[in-house]
Amino acid sequence: MTNSSRQLRFASVLDVIQRLDPSYPVFCVFPDVLRARAKTFVEGFPGTVLYAVKCNPHAFVLRALTEGGVQHFDTASISEIARVTEQLPDAHCYFNHPVKGRGALEAAADVYGIKDYVVDHPDELEKLVSIAGTDITVEVRIATPKGSAVYDLSAKFGATPGLAVELLKRANGHGCRTALAFHVGSQCLDPAAFRVAMEMAKAVADEADVPLEYLDVGGGFPASYKGDVPPLQSYFNAISDAKEKLGIGVPLLGEPGRALVAEGCSVLTQVHLRKGDDLYINDGIYGCLSEIRDGDLDPPVRVLRRDGPVEGPLRPFRLFGPTCDSLDVLKLPFDLPEDIREGDWIEFGLMGAYSIGMQTGFNGFVTDTVVRIDGMHEVFAT
Numbered sequence: 001m002t003n004s005s006r007q008l009r010f011a012s013v014l015d016v017i018q019r020l021d022p023s024y025p026v027f028c029v030f031p032d033v034l035r036a037r038a039k040t041f042v043e044g045f046p047g048t049v050l051y052a053v054k055c056n057p058h059a060f061v062l063r064a065l066t067e068g069g070v071q072h073f074d075t076a077s078i079s080e081i082a083r084v085t086e087q088l089p090d091a092h093c094y095f096n097h098p099v100k101g102r103g104a105l106e107a108a109a110d111v112y113g114i115k116d117y118v119v120d121h122p123d124e125l126e127k128l129v130s131i132a133g134t135d136i137t138v139e140v141r142i143a144t145p146k147g148s149a150v151y152d153l154s155a156k157f158g159a160t161p162g163l164a165v166e167l168l169k170r171a172n173g174h175g176c177r178t179a180l181a182f183h184v185g186s187q188c189l190d191p192a193a194f195r196v197a198m199e200m201a202k203a204v205a206d207e208a209d210v211p212l213e214y215l216d217v218g219g220g221f222p223a224s225y226k227g228d229v230p231p232l233q234s235y236f237n238a239i240s241d242a243k244e245k246l247g248i249g250v251p252l253l254g255e256p257g258r259a260l261v262a263e264g265c266s267v268l269t270q271v272h273l274r275k276g277d278d279l280y281i282n283d284g285i286y287g288c289l290s291e292i293r294d295g296d297l298d299p300p301v302r303v304l305r306r307d308g309p310v311e312g313p314l315r316p317f318r319l320f321g322p323t324c325d326s327l328d329v330l331k332l333p334f335d336l337p338e339d340i341r342e343g344d345w346i347e348f349g350l351m352g353a354y355s356i357g358m359q360t361g362f363n364g365f366v367t368d369t370v371v372r373i374d375g376m377h378e379v380f381a382t
C-alpha cells in the first residue's frame with residue numbers, strides 16, 4: 001500500500017499519545033460513535049434528519065454521518081454547500097440561512113441546484129424569487145419563545161406569526177411550494193419547547209391555509225454535558241405526540257447539529273506549564289474550546305500519560321489557552337489530579353459540536369491535526 005492510499009487509524013486516544021507524542025493539540029474523531037448516533041437519529045426521529053453542517057463540517061464527520069444514514073444537510077453558505085456537494089455528490093442540501101447574498105443565491109440555484117430556501121422577511125422572499133425562480137420550496141421561519149435553551153436563536157431570526165402567515169401566502173401567490181421552519185435554540189433542555197413551537201407552527205399554517213410540503217422543527221437537541229439532560233427519546237416522543245395531537249399531516253424535518261456529533265469527537269491538549277493551580281495548555285477559547293466559555297458548558301475531562309489515565313485525588317485548576325491574550329482562559333475551574341504536570345495530556349470529551357469549525361487561528365495557534373480512532377469511545381466522567 002502506498003502512503004497516499006493508507007487510511008491511518010488509531011486504536012484509542014492512548015494509541016495517539018504513544019505513537020504521535022503530540023505537543024500540538026489533536027482533534028480526535030470517533031467514526032463508529034458518529035455512525036451509531038446518526039443511526040439513532042435516523043431511526044428514532046419521526047421524520048427526515050438533516051445534519052446542520054455548521055456544527056462540525058470536517059470531512060471525517062460528514063463521511064461518518066452519511067455512513068450512519070444521514071443524507072440531507074442543513075447548509076447556510078455556499079462554502080458549506082460546496083463542501084458537502086464535493087464530498088457527497090448524492091447529498092440533498094437545503095439553504096437554510098434566512099439572509100443570503102445575491103451572488104450566493106445565484107450559485108445555489110444555478111450551480112448547485114438547491115430547491116429549498118428559508119426566509120423570514122418579505123424583502124428576502126422577493127430577492128429569492130427574483131434569482132432562484134418559483135420552482136422552489138420557500139421555508140418560512142417563525143420565531144419561537146425563548147425557552148430553556150442555552151442559545152436563543154430567535155433573538156436574531158424568525159418572523160412573528162402574523163408575518164409568517166403573510167410570507168406563506170405571498171410565496172404561494174408566486175407559485176412557490178411552501179413549508180414552515182423554526183429553531184427552539186441550541187442545547188434546549190426542555191422537550192416541551194418543541195411542542196410549544198409546533199403549536200405556533202400549526203396556528204400559522206391554519207391561518208395561512210396554503211399547502212405545506214413539510215414542517216422543519218430545527219435543531220436544539222442537547223448533548224449530555226454535566227448536569228441533567230433529558231434523553232433524546234423524550235424529544236422524539238414529544239415531537240411525535242405533538243404531531244399527532246395537533247393533527248399535523250405534513251412530513252417533519254429535523255436539523256440536529258450538536259446532539260448528532262458532540263459525543264463523536266474529543267480534543268486532546270497538552271500541559272505546557274504548571275504555575276501552582278494554573279495550567280497553560282495548547283488549545284483555548286480562540287481554538288476548539290470557545291463553547292466552554294460562551295455556552296458555560298462543562299465537558300468531561302481526563303488526564304493521560306503515556307502509560308494510561310492519571311488517577312488520584314483531584315483539585316480545581318484554572319486552564320489558560322495558548323494565545324497571548326489574557327481573555328484566553330476557560331471559565332470553569334476543572335477538577336484534575338493533584339499531581340498533574342508539564343507534558344501530561346488533558347482530553348476534553350463531548351467536543352464534536354461547535355469546536356473545530358469555530359477556530360480562529362488567532363496568534364498562530366490552530367488545531368489542525370485530526371485523527372480517526374476506531375471503536376466506541378466511552379464518555380469518561382471526571
Ligand SMILES: *Cc1c(COP(=O)(O)O)cnc(C)c1O
Nearest residue numbers: 052186187219220255256257258
Ligand atoms: C445551528 C442550527 C442548527 C443546529 O442546531 P443544534 O443546536 O446544534 O442542534 C439547526 N438549524 C439551524 C437553522 C441552525 O442555525
